[in-house]
Amino acid sequence: MGKIENNAARSRGTFLGMKISSITERRLHNFRSNKRGYWSLWIFLVLFTITLFAEFVANDKPFLAYYKGDVYMPIFQAYPETAFGGEFLTEADYRDPLVARLINDNGWMIWPIVRYNHRTVAWDLPAPAPSPPDNEHWLGTDDQARDVVARLIYGFRISVLFGFALTIVSAVVGVTAGAVQGYFGGWLDLLFQRFMEIWSGMPILYLLIILASIVEPNFWWLLGVLLLFSWMGFVGVVRAEFLRARNLDFIRAARALGVSDTMIMFRHVLPNAMVATITLMPFTLAGSVTILTGFDFLGIGLPPGSASLGEVLAQAIANLQAPWLGLTAFFVIATMLSLLMFIGEAVRDAFDPRKLFAGALPPEDTGPVSASTKPEPATEGVG
Amino acid sequence: MAETLLQVARLGVEFRQPGNTVRAVKNVSFDIEQGETVALVGESGSGKSVTALSVLQLLPYPVAAHTPGSSIRFRGRELVGADENVLRAVRGDQVSMIFQEPMISLNPLHIVEKQINEVLMVHKGLSRNAARARTLELLDLVRLRDPEQRLKSYPHQLSGGQRQRVMIAMALANEPDLLIADEPTTAVDVTIQAQILELLNDLQARLGMAMLFITHDLSVVRKMASRVHVMHAGSVVESGSVNEIFERPQHPYTQRLLAAEPKGGAVAAPPDAPPVMTAQDIKVWFPVKAGVLRRTVGHVKAVNGISVKVRQGHTVGVVGESGSGKTTLGLALLRLEKSKGSIEFDGRVIQGLSWKSLRPLRREMQIVFQDPFGSLSPRMSVGQIIGEGLSVHGLGKDEAEREQMIIEALEEVYLDPDTRHRYPHEFSGGQRQRIAIARAMILKPRFVVLDEPTSALDMSVQAQIVDLLRELQARHKLAYLFISHDLKVIRAMSDEVMVMRDGQVVEHRPADEIFDNPRAPYTRALMAAAFDLEAVEEGAVRT
Numbered sequence: 001m002g003k004i005e006n007n008a009a010r011s012r013g014t015f016l017g018m019k020i021s022s023i024t025e026r027r028l029h030n031f032r033s034n035k036r037g038y039w040s041l042w043i044f045l046v047l048f049t050i051t052l053f054a055e056f057v058a059n060d061k062p063f064l065a066y067y068k069g070d071v072y073m074p075i076f077q078a079y080p081e082t083a084f085g086g087e088f089l090t091e092a093d094y095r096d097p098l099v100a101r102l103i104n105d106n107g108w109m110i111w112p113i114v115r116y117n118h119r120t121v122a123w124d125l126p127a128p129a130p131s132p133p134d135n136e137h138w139l140g141t142d143d144q145a146r147d148v149v150a151r152l153i154y155g156f157r158i159s160v161l162f163g164f165a166l167t168i169v170s171a172v173v174g175v176t177a178g179a180v181q182g183y184f185g186g187w188l189d190l191l192f193q194r195f196m197e198i199w200s201g202m203p204i205l206y207l208l209i210i211l212a213s214i215v216e217p218n219f220w221w222l223l224g225v226l227l228l229f230s231w232m233g234f235v236g237v238v239r240a241e242f243l244r245a246r247n248l249d250f251i252r253a254a255r256a257l258g259v260s261d262t263m264i265m266f267r268h269v270l271p272n273a274m275v276a277t278i279t280l281m282p283f284t285l286a287g288s289v290t291i292l293t294g295f296d297f298l299g300i301g302l303p304p305g306s307a308s309l310g311e312v313l314a315q316a317i318a319n320l321q322a323p324w325l326g327l328t329a330f331f332v333i334a335t336m337l338s339l340l341m342f343i344g345e346a347v348r349d350a351f352d353p354r355k356l357f358a359g360a361l362p363p364e365d366t367g368p369v370s371a372s373t374k375p376e377p378a379t380e381g382v383g
Numbered sequence: 384m385a386e387t388l389l390q391v392a393r394l395g396v397e398f399r400q401p402g403n404t405v406r407a408v409k410n411v412s413f414d415i416e417q418g419e420t421v422a423l424v425g426e427s428g429s430g431k432s433v434t435a436l437s438v439l440q441l442l443p444y445p446v447a448a449h450t451p452g453s454s455i456r457f458r459g460r461e462l463v464g465a466d467e468n469v470l471r472a473v474r475g476d477q478v479s480m481i482f483q484e485p486m487i488s489l490n491p492l493h494i495v496e497k498q499i500n501e502v503l504m505v506h507k508g509l510s511r512n513a514a515r516a517r518t519l520e521l522l523d524l525v526r527l528r529d530p531e532q533r534l535k536s537y538p539h540q541l542s543g544g545q546r547q548r549v550m551i552a553m554a555l556a557n558e559p560d561l562l563i564a565d566e567p568t569t570a571v572d573v574t575i576q577a578q579i580l581e582l583l584n585d586l587q588a589r590l591g592m593a594m595l596f597i598t599h600d601l602s603v604v605r606k607m608a609s610r611v612h613v614m615h616a617g618s619v620v621e622s623g624s625v626n627e628i629f630e631r632p633q634h635p636y637t638q639r640l641l642a643a644e645p646k647g648g649a650v651a652a653p654p655d656a657p658p659v660m661t662a663q664d665i666k667v668w669f670p671v672k673a674g675v676l677r678r679t680v681g682h683v684k685a686v687n688g689i690s691v692k693v694r695q696g697h698t699v700g701v702v703g704e705s706g707s708g709k710t711t712l713g714l715a716l717l718r719l720e721k722s723k724g725s726i727e728f729d730g731r732v733i734q735g736l737s738w739k740s741l742r743p744l745r746r747e748m749q750i751v752f753q754d755p756f757g758s759l760s761p762r763m764s765v766g767q768i769i770g771e772g773l774s775v776h777g778l779g780k781d782e783a784e785r786e787q788m789i790i791e792a793l794e795e796v797y798l799d800p801d802t803r804h805r806y807p808h809e810f811s812g813g814q815r816q817r818i819a820i821a822r823a824m825i826l827k828p829r830f831v832v833l834d835e836p837t838s839a840l841d842m843s844v845q846a847q848i849v850d851l852l853r854e855l856q857a858r859h860k861l862a863y864l865f866i867s868h869d870l871k872v873i874r875a876m877s878d879e880v881m882v883m884r885d886g887q888v889v890e891h892r893p894a895d896e897i898f899d900n901p902r903a904p905y906t907r908a909l910m911a912a913a914f915d916l917e918a919v920e921e922g923a924v925r926t
Contacts, residue, residue: 249758253822256717257772258745267771271762 027350037346040339047336051157058114058150061094066107095120114138116147118154118307130315130322140324142315148325152332154307159336162219163288167281169227174234175270175277181235182242183265189239196232204229212300222301226291233284237276245269275351282344286337293333309333388561388593389415389438389457395450396433396442407433407447409617415561420587420594422608424601424640426841427812430617431597435563438595439474440465457561476506479554481547483566488550489538495522495549496534502556521552525582543705544575548582555586562587563595568603572704572868577912580606599841601641605629606916613637643843645875649894650857652696652878659830659862660693660716660748665724667708667715667886685711686722687886691864693830696856698863700877700894702870702909708886709866713832716864717748728830746776749823753835755815759807765818766803769793772826792825796851813844817851824855830862837872849875870913874898882906 032038056063061074067084074094081092084102092099094109103109116122116137122145125131129145139148181189208225211217217225245251245268254264295301296310309329316326396408408430415421423431436442438455440462455462457473482488489498496518503514515534522530525548538546547567554562564583568576580603587594596607604611604625611628613621613636621634632638668682685708693699703709715722718733718741726734728744736744752758759768770789772778779785790800796817807815816836823831833852837845849872856863865876873880873894880897882889882905890903901907911917 249752249754250760252714252719253750253752253758253819254760254771255719256745256748256750257822257826258742258775259771263775267763268760271760 031346031350034346034349037342037344037349040342041346044336044339044343047156047339048160051153051160054153054157055112055117057112058147058153059112059117060115060120062109062111064110065094065103066109067103068106114147114150114153116150118146118151119305120147120150121145122147130319130325132322133324139328140322142312142325143319143322148312148328151307151312152309152328155309155312156332156336158219158302158307159289159292159309162223162292163285165223166226166230166288167285169223170231170284171234171277171281173227173231175238175273177231178235178238179242179265179270179273182239183246183261183269185243185246196235200229200232202229208295208300216303217300218303222292222295226288230284230288234277234280237280238273241273241276242269245272279344279348279351282340282347286340286344289336289340386417386458387414388417388419389595390454391434391438392454392456393450393452394434394437394455395453396430396437397448397450398446399448400446406450407617408437411612411614411617411619413612413619413622415593415595417560418587418591418593419610420596420608422596422598422604422611423614424598424604424611425614426599426640426843428616429614431614432565434614435480435565435595435597438462438563439478439480440470441474441480475502475559476557477559478561478563479557479559480563480565481550481554481567483569489546491538493537494534495536495538495541498549499553499556502553506557517556518552521556522549524555524586525549525552527552542575543571544578547571547575547579551579551582551586555590558590559592561593561595563597565597566599569598569600573870573912574704574908576603577916580916583607601629601842602916613640640843643846645837645846645849645872647853647875649698649876649878650696650853652694652860654694656695656697656860658692658694659729660691660864661725661727662692662716663690663725665689665691665712665715665722665726667711667720667722684708684886686715688724689881689883689886689888690724691716691881693862693864695829695862696860697878698856698865698876700873700880701864701866701883702868702873702880703883704868704909706885707883709883710834711886712883713750713834713864713866717750717832719750743776746772746778746826747828748830748832749826749828750832750834751816751819751823751836753838755812755819755839756807758819759815761807764804764806765793765810768807768818769803769822769825772822776826778826788825792821795824795855796821811844812840813847816840816844816848820848820851820855824859827859828861830864832864832866834866835868836865838867838869845869845872852876870898870910882909 050057055075059075063073063075065072065074065084072079072083074092078091080086081088081090081099084092084099085106086092086099086102094100094103095115100109122129122137122141125141125145126134129141130143131137131141131145133140137147137149139152141147142151177192181192204225208217208222211221211225215221242265251264251268254268259267292301292308293310293313296308297313298310299314301310302308309332312325312329313333316322316329319325391414392412394408394411395406398405398407411430411434413421423434425431433442433447437449437453438457449463453463457478460469460473462470462473493501496515499518499521500511500514503509503517504511507514509517518534519530522533527533527545527548533541533545533549538549541549551567562583567583568579571579583594584607586592594607596604598604608625610624611622612619613628613634615636621628621632621637628637629641632641665686666684666688667686668684670679671681671683672678673680687708689712691699691712701709701712711720714720716726718726718736722734724734725732728748731744733741733744763771766786766789769792770785773785773788779788789803793800793803798814798817798821802810802814807818810818816839820836836852837848840848852863853876855861863876865873867873877894879891880894881891882897882903884905890897890901890906892902897906898910901910
């Protein structure tokens, strides 16, 4: 038996320490062979990881301060100015030359790379805001004297997080709705489809404008409202997959075994529908980012003062004399969306069954298998 | 001697994929003279279709590549690596091809007239009217009935046989010198197969064209070809005239292929064994709805008043062509399809039982489907597939015991127990069918519906699966309802045979009687088509 087990283990690869099936292995291989998408994923992951820790990259507080033998972590905890020998009981402003001197005389501070966060107003600009790029502000400042690099880092993070949240939640809702409609079909499907047709006719932009006049929209409000409509993108593909699978023999076989409907949906059909869903996800993600940017640009998005790419764009329009705003926003948004598209294309290729894959395919042998029989490679679809 | 029409020499085809090169065809050489029929025979994966596609250079280049030295000469002109313009002039004009599956080879959105006209207009530059006249002529040539009306039909409105005739008409539109027929009758019923083969034979004689006939079915070869090349694993293992190959096969593979037909008869069982499944007057009617209000205007009577009794250890064979309702009958008996009439399993009335109260009985009635590729969930490992029934019915105390049962089930169908960790796509058709059988058998059923379990398989594999099924039946005293369109397999399995047509029983008698002395004209037509490939004219069968 030992030999046989080895045999089984060898036929399956590993990924991140997990055992994976050969289908997955083949897909990973295919994803990697799309060089553009593969590198896009890495670049995106690096950018995302950096911005995820935005507070450590761009902040107006040092993340470590050493003062008279004590260690302070201003990013995590607010210290009054008096803690460093100042006069006020309010939180210390570490950028204040006085406070900085107090600390530096009795210890030291470690600053993030960018010494501003997305809300920090730079009072000491050499030129009136928006000021052009210089040594202190690499991409200049906006018309409220806030550092553009800092705003980009925070804006990128919130865009991507919003995109992920919207994509994942709408996928869950959309897949569930599509699964139920496709699997049961009939009247349920018919009514649900008509409902969706009416629902998708709702003017989402006006809804948001109305909403903006009633409440102050924040991250969660926007997410909720967009979710009301974005889940429908997934329903189509999942429903189609379930409608198709419903009549396949392996579903019938499961029914003949006495498996319940819920189990059939989860164990047998859903894994097949996930291919279409996962393929759609990067594109939905890019779409969500675009929508948020658009709303921010129109001023009905995130609350005033939040860092967002759309807001930088809006400022660029208002300050045509400051081209660095427009150029920066354009290149950041274009790069981010291109990266997401390239990743999406690579994922689509990886899941495309019509692509010619390398790897183990059905063996030619037809008779009983003995332990020694190895699957012989053959070509699928021809021969 | 006529000029050699096609010379294939040292043909090799490789599929180059990252990290893996598959040699699909190795060093294949053959010639086709004018007006001659040459057959390429082999099982699936033997490279015969790839060889045929190479002739027209229709392979997915550059993934596919010809090995150096490969040569395909048509009328002396080299086709390997030829210019696209040269190839276009040859394809469809001097060499045409008909494919296995007519439904997917015809454009579903074009009417018949347009499909055929297109060929004529592209290659011959005919005007619309001239093309139409020629199309009619062609449809007449392939003996499609009512060609005038058929011109306006879409492919889905035609039967399988009619579609294949349209395909042939398209292929003949430009009077090709060589017709490549890639398994042209595999997807159609036996009676249609006989008709199509006769048509092809007749057309060939009349038009004097050569044919390259690709098939896995040896009886078709014997009927059609003058010379045969047997292919195995990408190489030609034996070549010769039909007589040489069939009378004195030299290569062991050819001998094996010839001996591969399912043989023998039903497993002996006491004639008075207790009945396991009894059904009276089963009806499955599908409503036909029309109008805005979807009122039911009529019914498709898929199964119309059929009674059947299957005894323990016995096999009832159900024969019929596609659309005769035989699969629906099988599903109805297992209560997987709504039906009327009484169904008794093991003395218990199961018609009308709810899905839930039926579940314990599901264990004892199982089904094996035709398509071993579709009936196994592609995302579950073999162990999970086979073991699913165990957890549904709460069999086996713990994981270890279930694992042991899965191992036993795999051993019973002669698969290595180690295969339980693999996924279905890693297996061949025959192996998958064994997995499907193991899935049914692990529950120790008493009644099994076998819905064309051998139809999607190669001939030699069919025989193995039939042997396996008989062995399991003898060991476990299983009652089988064996559904098939293949009379050879039915003869090897059944105690009784029921011939179905349009949802009704044409003839239902013990197997030996029905095979020795078929009474109904339809049964006789089926037998002639199946055993002698003779088409029976008019009346008994449809076209």
